[in-house]
Amino acid sequence: MLTAPVSVMVERLVTRTNNPYGKHTGELERILDQQRRIEPILQRAVMAVIDTSGPLDQVVEQILRRVLV
Numbered sequence: 001m002l003t004a005p006v007s008v009m010v011e012r013l014v015t016r017t018n019n020p021y022g023k024h025t026g027e028l029e030r031i032l033d034q035q036r037r038i039e040p041i042l043q044r045a046v047m048a049v050i051d052t053s054g055p056l057d058q059v060v061e062q063i064l065r066r067v068l069v
Helices: 006-015 027-045 056-067
Strands: none
16 A cells, blocks of 8 residues: 655645646545545555655665565
C-alpha cells in the first residue's frame, strides 16, 4: 500500500497543475476524511506499507525491496 503523511498529500493536491481533483470545494476535506477513516483499515490488510513522501527513486527502491524479497 502506498501512503503519505497528510501534510504531503495536501501539498501535492494543492500544488499540482495537471489535475483539478482536490481543488474544488469539499474535495480536499472528503479526501482527508477518507484517508483518516479508510487507511487504517487498509493497513491492517496489506503486507507492506510504502511511504511515498520521499523522492520517486527512493519510493521505487522501497517497492522493489518488498517485491524482490
